[in-house]
Amino acid sequence: MQLSFLRPLYDRPGPWCSVYLDASADTEDAKPALDLRWRALERSLAEQGADEANIAALDRVVRGHDPMVGDYGLALFASHGQVVLSEYLSAPPLRDLANVGPLPHVMPLLAQRGEQVAWVRVIADRLGADAMAVSAGGVPRRAHVAGRDEYPLRRTKPGGWSQSRYQRAAMEAWHQNAGDVTAATVQLADRVGADVVVVAGDVRATGMIAAQMPERWQDQVVRTDAGSRAGGADQTMLDDLTVQTIAEIADQRISAALDKFGVQEDVGGGLDAVVSALQRNQVDMMIIVDDPSANGELWIGAEPTEIAVDPGQLAAMSVADPQRVRADAALVRALVGTDAALTVLGPDEAPDLADGVGAVLRYVDPSTPGRGNG
DSSP states (O other), X not given: OOOGGGGGGGSSOOOEEEEEEEOOBOSTTHHHHHHXXXXXXXXXXXXXXXXXXXXXXXXXXXXXXXOOSBSOEEEEEEETTEEEEEEEESSOOSSOEEEEESXXXXXXXXXXXXXOOOEEEEEEOSSEEEEEEEOTTOOEEEEEEEOSOOXXXXXXXXXXXXXXXXXXXXHHHHHHHHHHHHHHHHHHHHHHTOSEEEEEEOHHHHHHHHHHSOHHHHTTEEEESOOOOSTTOOOHHHHHHHHHHHHXXXXXXXXXXXXHHHHTTTBTBSHHHHHHHHHXXXXXXXXXXOOTTOOOEEEEOSSTTOEEXXXXXXXXXXXXXXXXXXXXXXXXXXXXXXXXXXXEEOTTTOTTSGGGEEEEESOOOTTSOOBOOO
């Protein structure tokens, strides 16, 4: 998981108010229920010493956000009277949460967000296509591509002196339209950095589009005859296939991260080793096991690499006035500040990972701590 979207949270000092709220609109009393939940979080923020300007800014976003249909949640982060980041959650958070601290509490967001896969889906027929593109963590982009040639698009039945001419004309029209759709698909895929391109619909149209995709995209194309552009068409099978394809790519990424970590023979395993590697700007990707009950702490200075398991380490680095903060918050700040990635695992995916944390390193040197035991 790339973390660059979090960068605005570390461009300004705290204290930070972090809010996770079930904003579901699936019942008749959803609005008053949301109001009650938000009021409880407001009280919690005030009890933790939150600034009134931050609470007021959060209140405006909660009450003024565009509601979604069904179950969903909000993750909000405010500092100095401004909501710096607001994210819709595809499902309600595990529990409503309000936190005030020197750093934003982003781990619940990252755990729920999971691996982000950028994708493009095209539903094509011989007239054109409807396309949707989603960047990793972004908003959907839609495009409608109308073919240049609408006649003749249906091959004629055998017979008649003009049969071959019309057959050729139909094929040329199909190819031209497929070329237009392919060009638009490539443009969308390039724009969002797609990890997969699902080409669905009419078998002949999808075949032409897939064949015309540039070589750099060939390995990312998945073809299916599910889906239709017809009004009112049931897209359930196509939706299921799209979700399955995205999930498979996410699983492949997690497996690749664990494989890379395994090749290191546990170098970079355990909290001490990860912190030491972060101090050296040595981490390419951190692996962490999601534990909502975790409450460990680390010490930080002003810079992302100023992170330590005890204040004495920072004193040795000439860091004045170190702060004690949540361990996961400190680790994520360091990852963002050093352009490192994150992989979040479920508790059963890496049961033997020391301290529930490890790092895939950019390089290994003799001073790197070895097998971490916690």
